Amino acid sequence: MALILPVRPHTVVFESFDGKLPSDSPLAIYDQLKATHPDWNVFWSVKPGTLAEAQQLHPTVQFVKRFSVRWLFLLPRAQFWVANARMPFWLHKNRGTTYIQTWHGTPLKRLGLDISDVAMPGTDTKKYHKAFITESHRWDYLIAPNQYSEDIFKHAFDFSNHFLETGYPRNDVLVNHRSDDELIASLKQKIVGHATGRVIVYAPTWRDDYYVEVGKYRMNLPFDLDTVVKLLGPEDTFIIRPHYLVADSLTIRDYEGRVKILPDTDINELYLIADLLITDYSSVMFDYAILARPMLFYPYDRAHYQQDIRGFYFDYDLVPGPIVTEAEGFYEQLKRFMRSGGWPEYQEKEAHFRDEFCGWEQGTAAEQVVDLMSKLGEKHD
Incomplete structure (x- = not known):
């Protein structure tokens, strides 16, 4: 009515x-x-x-x-x-x-x-x-x-x-400022406390069935945080961007200087300062692709999520970056990024992905x- x-x-x-x-x-x-x-x-x-x-x-x-x-x-x-x-x-x-x-x-x-x-x-x-x-x-x-x-x-x-x-509309800033080095440096200073070092953003989706009670969900990190921190350079920062429904279930005790949990920071600011985005099934991949920067995909529960929870609209193998499903593979790909800054063999795939999903931006x-x-x-x- x-x-x-x-x-x-x-x-x-x-x-x-x-x-x-x-x-x-x-x-x-x-x-x-x-x-x-x-x-x-x-x-x-x-x-x-x-x-x-x-x-x-x-x-x-x-x-x-x-x-x-x-x-x-x-x-x-x-x-x-x-x-x-x-x-x-x-x-x-x-x-x-x-x-x-x-x-x-x-x-x-x-x-x-x-x-x-x-x-x-x-x-x-x-x-x-x-x-x-x-x-x-x-x-x-x-x-x-x-x-x-x-x-x-x-x-x-x-x-x-x-x-x-x-x-x-939220992506206008990515299109208009993706090469604005001065802005990116100021955002890094504001968010991580310094303008040097690399920034890695882990932004997974939330799981519909990972709930404690009605309206309360949980999140479990699919990797050992200590191992990840040891892979970072001395000025690098690892940012966890959880869905707001699960942010309270995480703790980074003993890693506050190297790791940040930022559920409420403007996601575009995180994109702009990120040298690498790690995700699984989140739509962040489509927005971040505007920046033409590396992505690493870690769908550790892919079979369960794809078949039993939501299902996908397109072939997940088309994502523009390496796909790993186990912690050891994740650490190896992270090491490779730290050494070389990306995966050159995925450049053609990344360009095709941008054309299909970012062309209207x-x-x-x-x-x-x-x-x-x-x-x-x-x-x-």
């Missing part, structure tokens, strides 16, 4: 990851909108427990607490919603509201209606699919980072409205979305 109320022109509500800190493509669109339309009335929806930190990090932003009375009055009257994840299913959308869904990654793993057996606690496959359809049918526009994703989104989300073939996605919002906003002037 949609509400029929007059919307407030040029009023926009942004949200990322169900009310977490401003981030991802919604933040890139927000920054572009504020730069070009400073008179618009723009809000960020955040969870109550996140509000204080959000206000400290973004003192000029108008925040509204998720599910507050003000929030419940604001969203049904906003002209635009911009989000990268699902909004609450019980929140009715105004017929005059334009909902722009940015989503948050190129899919390697099966999504939405394509997950045949949902393993997440607190729901079942039928309920999960129904909730997804309820949500996706409210989206007026959905951003597609590439043709591959657009084709998948059509059936995974049962989406038949308008696609924005812009690439991801031109560094103007946020600008294109804001241009659309501006044109739609004119209808209410």
Whole structure:
């Protein structure tokens, strides 16, 4: 059911990851909108427990607490919603509201209606699919980072409205600053404390079935941290970027000087400072490929994950880097990277991967979305 109320022109509500800190493509669109339309009335929806930190990090932003009375009055009257994840299913959308869904990654793993057996606690496959359809049918526009994703989104989300073939707004900074040595040095200084040495980022996906209880997941490192640290040079840094759902389950005691756990740092800043990305099934591989830097793939539970949990949309052997499934192989490939800085034999594969998945990334996605919002906003002037 949609509400029929007059919307407030040029009023926009942004949200990322169900009310977490401003981030991802919604933040890139927000920054572009504020730069070009400073008179618009723009809000960020955040969870109550996140509000204080959000206000400290973004003192000029108008925040509204998720599910507050003000929030419940604001969203049904906003002209635009911009989000990268699902909004609450019980929140009715105004017929005059334009909902722009940015989503948050190129899919390697099966999504939405394509997950045949949902393993997440607190729901079942039928309920999960129904909730997804309820949500996706409210989206007026959905951003597609590439043709591959657009084709998948059509059936995974049962989406038949308008696609924005812009690439991801969050990736504009990667396209525009991938060769900005001065910026990269300053980011390294800020994040790791020095501008020298190599940075290796380990960014695995989260496992739907690795849960302790409803809403609480865990993460186990598939390697010996002591062995990894001993492979590093004296100024190198190993960064673990866990999914926010499992960050609290990790500890790096005794390795604080060489290893960092950074679940909330802007992922684009980590990409820009990383000399090597290590991942498994995470969509980070598609964004990082924009930078044309080495990647190492460590899908230690590939058979279980591919067959029993999610399943993949494409042949995993097409990933643009070495694939290892056991710790010893992982250490050997890491040693090779430390010696030579990469894997020259994968350059052709890397180029093909970039062409297929990064071709729409031109560094103007946020600008294109804001241009659309501006044109739609004119209808209410």
